[in-house]
Structures are given as structure tokens and as C-alpha cells.
Amino acid sequence: QVQLVESGGGLVQAGGSLRLSCAASGRTFSSYAMGWFRQAPGKEREFIAGISWVGGSTYYTDSVKGRFTISRDNAKNTVYLQMNSLKPEDTAVYYCVARDSGSWYNSDPRAYPYWGQGTQVTVSS
Numbered sequence: 001q002v003q004l005v006e007s008g009g010g011l012v013q014a015g016g017s018l019r020l021s022c023a024a025s026g027r028t029f030s031s032y033a034m035g036w037f038r039q040a041p042g043k044e045r046e047f048i049a050g051i052s053w054v055g056g057s058t059y060y061t062d063s064v065k066g067r068f069t070i071s072r073d074n075a076k077n078t079v080y081l082q083m084n085s086l087k088p089e090d091t092a093v094y095y096c097v098a099r100d101s102g103s104w105y106n107s108d109p110r111a112y113p114y115w116g117q118g119t120q121v122t123v124s125s
Helices: none
Strands: 003-007 010-013 018-025 033-039 046-051 058-060 068-073 078-083 092-099 119-124
Touching (some): 003 092, 018 119, 033 068, 046 068, 058 068
Antiparallel strands (some): 003 018, 018 078, 033 046, 068 078, 092 119
């Protein structure tokens, strides 16, 4: 079992930046592939970024590619999402997720047994 706690959300103006952090505890962090989902009001959860167990491979959905960067620091048991050039459409609750089986890339929320509680990101226009 692993526990995930997100932080770093807030209110920013369009074009601004935020860095989200996800602190993991409970077992060996490096054994988990990590990722970020987001959910805007009235919309389905969207898989926006993923990172492999040791950080060698990453994935970004097209809507955030070139603006967001996922990274991990296994020594700190933490995964990050650096968000630049934020747009109002990025407004959502952002969730950190983890999985320890299967391939590291999976866009299905059901594939991730471990979820944080979410952190709100609001981008004003």
C-alpha cells in the first residue's frame, strides 16, 4: 500500500506557472509508475502525464505537451508536475496516481489503485 498527498495547487493567471508535488509513503517509491490525472467540472477524468518507475520514460497528452513536465525524485519519494503557460482550460482538480503492476503507461483511471485526494488548480483569464 502507498499513500499519496498532492500539494502546490492554487490560483494563477493565464500564462503563469505552478508546480504540483505528490509525496508518497508506505513502501518503496521507485517500484511505482506514477502519473497525473485531472478532472474539470462536468468532465471525465483525463490522464495528462505519466512517468516510468525510474523516470526514464514519460508521456504527455497532447493538450499539455510542451507546457507541462513530469519528473520524480525517488530519494524524496516525490513526483512533480511543472505546469507552465497555464490556460483557463487547465482549471481542474489534479490527482496524483500510482501503479505497481502492468506497463508504466496506462490512461485508464481503473488501472491505478492508488490516488491522492487531489489539489485544485484554477487559472484565471
